[in-house]
Amino acid sequence: AHHPATTHPLAPKINLERVLSELKTLATHSDLTPPAVQRVVYTSSDLSARTYLQRIISEANLAIHEDVVGNLFAVWRGSSSSQSRAVATGSHIDAIPHSGMYDGVLGVLGGLEAIRSLKEAGFTPSRDVHLIMFTSEEPTRFGIGCLGSRVLSAELPHEYMYKLVDSNGTTLDEARKAAGFTKELSEAILPDDTYSAFVELHIEQADSLERSSTHIGAVTSIAAPAQAAVRFSGSGGHAGALPMAERHDPGLAGAELALEVEKAALDGQSNYSVATTGRFEVFPGAVNSVPRTATLELDVRNVELEERNEMLTRIRDSATKIAERRGVRLEFNVTNADAPADCNKHIVEMVAQAAQESGLSYSRLVSRAYHDSLFMARKFPTGMIFVPCRGGVSHRPDDLERIVIRITFIRSLANFRLPFCHI
Amino acid sequence: AHHPATTHPLAPKINLERVLSELKTLATHSDLTPPAVQRVVYTSSDLSARTYLQRIISEANLAIHEDVVGNLFAVWRGSSSSQSRAVATGSHIDAIPHSGMYDGVLGVLGGLEAIRSLKEAGFTPSRDVHLIMFTSEEPTRFGIGCLGSRVLSAELPHEYMYKLVDSNGTTLDEARKAAGFTKELSEAILPDDTYSAFVELHIEQADSLERSSTHIGAVTSIAAPAQAAVRFSGSGGHAGALPMAERHDPGLAGAELALEVEKAALDGQSNYSVATTGRFEVFPGAVNSVPRTATLELDVRNVELEERNEMLTRIRDSATKIAERRGVRLEFNVTNADAPADCNKHIVEMVAQAAQESGLSYSRLVSRAYHDSLFMARKFPTGMIFVPCRGGVSHRPDDLERIVIRITFIRSLANFRLPFCHI
Ligand SMILES: [Mn+2]
Ligand SMILES: [Mn+2]
Ligand SMILES: [Mn+2]
Ligand SMILES: [Mn+2]
Numbered sequence: 053a054h055h056p057a058t059t060h061p062l063a064p065k066i067n068l069e070r071v072l073s074e075l076k077t078l079a080t081h082s083d084l085t086p087p088a089v090q091r092v093v094y095t096s097s098d099l100s101a102r103t104y105l106q107r108i109i110s111e112a113n114l115a116i117h118e119d120v121v122g123n124l125f126a127v128w129r130g131s132s133s134s135q136s137r138a139v140a141t142g143s144h145i146d147a148i149p150h151s152g153m154y155d156g157v158l159g160v161l162g163g164l165e166a167i168r169s170l171k172e173a174g175f176t177p178s179r180d181v182h183l184i185m186f187t188s189e190e191p192t193r194f195g196i197g198c199l200g201s202r203v204l205s206a207e208l209p210h211e212y213m214y215k216l217v218d219s220n221g222t223t224l225d226e227a228r229k230a231a232g233f234t235k236e237l238s239e240a241i242l243p244d245d246t247y248s249a250f251v252e253l254h255i256e257q258a259d260s261l262e263r264s265s266t267h268i269g270a271v272t273s274i275a276a277p278a279q280a281a282v283r284f285s286g287s288g289g290h291a292g293a294l295p296m297a298e299r300h301d302p303g304l305a306g307a308e309l310a311l312e313v314e315k316a317a318l319d320g321q322s323n324y325s326v327a328t329t330g331r332f333e334v335f336p337g338a339v340n341s342v343p344r345t346a347t348l349e350l351d352v353r354n355v356e357l358e359e360r361n362e363m364l365t366r367i368r369d370s371a372t373k374i375a376e377r378r379g380v381r382l383e384f385n386v387t388n389a390d391a392p393a394d395c396n397k398h399i400v401e402m403v404a405q406a407a408q409e410s411g412l413s414y415s416r417l418v419s420r421a422y423h424d425s426l427f428m429a430r431k432f433p434t435g436m437i438f439v440p441c442r443g444g445v446s447h448r449p450d451d452l453e454r455i456v457i458r459i460t461f462i463r464s465l466a467n468f469r470l471p472f473c474h475i
Numbered sequence: 476a477h478h479p480a481t482t483h484p485l486a487p488k489i490n491l492e493r494v495l496s497e498l499k500t501l502a503t504h505s506d507l508t509p510p511a512v513q514r515v516v517y518t519s520s521d522l523s524a525r526t527y528l529q530r531i532i533s534e535a536n537l538a539i540h541e542d543v544v545g546n547l548f549a550v551w552r553g554s555s556s557s558q559s560r561a562v563a564t565g566s567h568i569d570a571i572p573h574s575g576m577y578d579g580v581l582g583v584l585g586g587l588e589a590i591r592s593l594k595e596a597g598f599t600p601s602r603d604v605h606l607i608m609f610t611s612e613e614p615t616r617f618g619i620g621c622l623g624s625r626v627l628s629a630e631l632p633h634e635y636m637y638k639l640v641d642s643n644g645t646t647l648d649e650a651r652k653a654a655g656f657t658k659e660l661s662e663a664i665l666p667d668d669t670y671s672a673f674v675e676l677h678i679e680q681a682d683s684l685e686r687s688s689t690h691i692g693a694v695t696s697i698a699a700p701a702q703a704a705v706r707f708s709g710s711g712g713h714a715g716a717l718p719m720a721e722r723h724d725p726g727l728a729g730a731e732l733a734l735e736v737e738k739a740a741l742d743g744q745s746n747y748s749v750a751t752t753g754r755f756e757v758f759p760g761a762v763n764s765v766p767r768t769a770t771l772e773l774d775v776r777n778v779e780l781e782e783r784n785e786m787l788t789r790i791r792d793s794a795t796k797i798a799e800r801r802g803v804r805l806e807f808n809v810t811n812a813d814a815p816a817d818c819n820k821h822i823v824e825m826v827a828q829a830a831q832e833s834g835l836s837y838s839r840l841v842s843r844a845y846h847d848s849l850f851m852a853r854k855f856p857t858g859m860i861f862v863p864c865r866g867g868v869s870h871r872p873d874d875l876e877r878i879v880i881r882i883t884f885i886r887s888l889a890n891f892r893l894p895f896c897h898i
Contacts, residue, residue: 329766
């Protein structure tokens with residue numbers, strides 16, 4: 053890695069109070085009372101948060117455009133942008149129910165602050181620098197995560213987009229148009245040569261950095277989930293009247309499978325194997341009824357695609373055997389099986405070296421959670437910078453109180469002048 | 476058992492069409508479209524069903540009175556009722572969601588038809604004969620089964636009644652008053668010498684009679700449920716970010732417990748041991764979240780009180796161990812633990828002998844489900860007559876189509892002149 057000292061002629065000055073105040077203001081655009089945040093894509097809290105974001109971006113004199121699903125691009129025009137591809141940073145601002153104020157938002161407002169501090173120090177890039185706010189990284193409304201980054205990286209076929217529907221029966225297409233994003237879906241995809249690099253700043257959502265008192269994580273790869281919807285069905289019956297020997301209880305099939313899901317991860321080769329049964333419901337759900345159905349949703353992740361797929365196969369085989377043994381019917385649908393991604397090695401090295409030069413401790417690590425970077429990495433050289441969060445809390449409101457932002461990252465990001473390439 | 480032939484001087488003639496037509500009419504007093512029935516206590520469908528029932532009882536020239544919770548008593552006055560205690564038959568008409576038309580209703584309308592046919596044959600009893608319709612045998616609304624029979628048998632303390640509340644926050648006391656039952660709760664309890672015998676006619680809710688082509692079941696004892704509400708709590712987390720080794724997943728604790736509940740019943744000494752996890756819910760129930768809580772409801776039954784209690788103790792011990800091993804918090808509340816009941820031996824013999832004399836096949840059997848008879852048995856000599864139902868179906872709407880009523884039972888009930896004693 054080469055990082056000549058001459059790329060630091062300026063001393064950009066981060067305005068910490070400004071970023072913290074913006075983080076807190078954005079947290080008030082929420083359906084819930086602080087510290088709990090909920091900001092679901094295209095709802096009024098999402099739209100008002102976007103309006104606020106556009107205002108502070110405009111105040112920084114950046115040009116704004118939006119795409120067909122509401123991905124927002126803030127453009128800092130470079131001095132010779134026609135000669136080289138742009139670089140970009142960014143993340144998301146949508147928030148699942150009862151989450152906190154940093155997930156995603158930090159990467160958007162942190163990127164903005166880095167740009168602003170460079171501008172205020174008098175710097176002008178040669179390339180264009182983009183700040184991206186991706187639409188609906190969270191799967192809350194349409195059941196699929198990273199909606200915006202999937203769309204612009206051509207990882208979400210148009211036919212599939214037209215099928216997405218929320219729990220009220222509103223389609224994605226209706227919802228995006230009602231929110232004012234009315235262009236043709238075919239205009240969504242970014243050309244392959246749009247960016248020479250993309251880097252996303254994000255809280256770690258785990259506690260390895262915090263426990264080791266490390267300032268910065270240089271992400272080397274991003275684990276990806278495979279998700280499955282499983283339903284076992286039996287004939288039910290009266291909890292008092294139906295003898296044990298005559299039962300075909302889908303709830304117990306589900307219980308067995310949940311434990312097999314855990315085992316598949318515990319037996320995994322890599323210590324990045326995780327597998328979760330996040331949803332488990334029985335119907336009719338009455339104390340005196342043997343269940344008629346059990347509905348489970350599974351999430352299986354690994355940084356190695358092959359091992360991830362082996363875990364999923366093993367779980368599916370277990371489900372089949374359990375269903376046979378218990379005489380219940382099985383439906384097993386893989387709803388999502390994205391491939392993991394490697395970060396660009398050059399960018400990982402630049403992040404590490406820049407941390408070193410800035411006097412920040414760092415470690416190389418894997419992102420267990422997935423991010424818009426997973427999809428950006430399909431098309432563009434991509435990296436991620438993690439900052440610690442206390443207790444590894446990410447999707448919970450108490451991170452407002454408990455999280456520690458090592459705000460140094462923002463200084464780093466500016467010092468690096470977006471660390472991924474010479475701008 | 477003595478059953479002199481001279482007690483059959485009359486040949487009461489059952490009007491099958493009348494009973495079947497009344498069963499079908501009562502099934503239309505429902506919140507659901509036939510064949511599904513739902514008739515929740517004190518709702519408009521329950522109240523309109525009561526009005527219909529009162530009309531046909533009045534047409535049979537029986538006097539009606541109701542108690543503080545709406546238990547209904549239809550009285551056929553005997554010729555020398557002051558000299559001997561009354562006898563009674565009856566069951567319930569409330570129905571859980573998506574249930575069928577026979578559960579409970581058969582015992583009410585069948586008892587009415589037996590009385591009518593005896594009256595129409597010119598018979599007059601010496602004792603009073605009561606037909607009882609018990610309020611809320613099903614636990615649907617207030618979470619406790621056999622509400623009416625518990626109240627009148629003094630098995631439900633008044634303090635407890637005042638605490639009962641439905642899922643909308645309406646108390647039992649408010650609901651009963653709104654339904655027109657406004658007397659003081661203290662008037663609810665029947666004097667100990669009210670009945671010399673009580674017998675309940677009911678569908679078997681299992682398929683042993685049907686499979687063995689037996690007309691009549693003479694119930695010898697009634698299993699009773701113990702029910703428990705269980706909650707495991709952990710700290711949750713992101714399904715991708717939280718390593719397996721750091722998890723304290725209450726959903727998996729619940730899965731283990733559900734399997735232990737099954738084992739406790741399978742290992743039971745008697746083949747009447749049953750144990751069920753009828754409710755299983757995880758919160759927040761999102762595919763990418765490690766659950767923070769798992770809520771289970773358990774139902775454990777046996778005809779032997781001691782063995783039933785041993786099962787419950789074993790399950791509670793398992794829950795404690797699972798919670799310790801997984802580092803999750805446990806709340807384990809026994810919400811209900813009624814003792815099983817034996818039927819009165821004399822009544823069991825009379826049912827058996829009367830079946831024999833009527834040319835009906837019969838067998839002695841245990842009631843796995845519980846009934847208002849469980850509580851009537853605490854105060855009065857009690858018996859039950861089971862009739863077959865196809866496939867053992869009881870709490871499901873398809874019994875409307877699939878059940879076979881061996882309508883002979885009604886003839887039997889009349890032939891026996893209420894089989895439990897000489898009236
Ligand atoms: Mn998130
Ligand atoms: Mn995020
Ligand atoms: Mn029932
Ligand atoms: Mn019943």
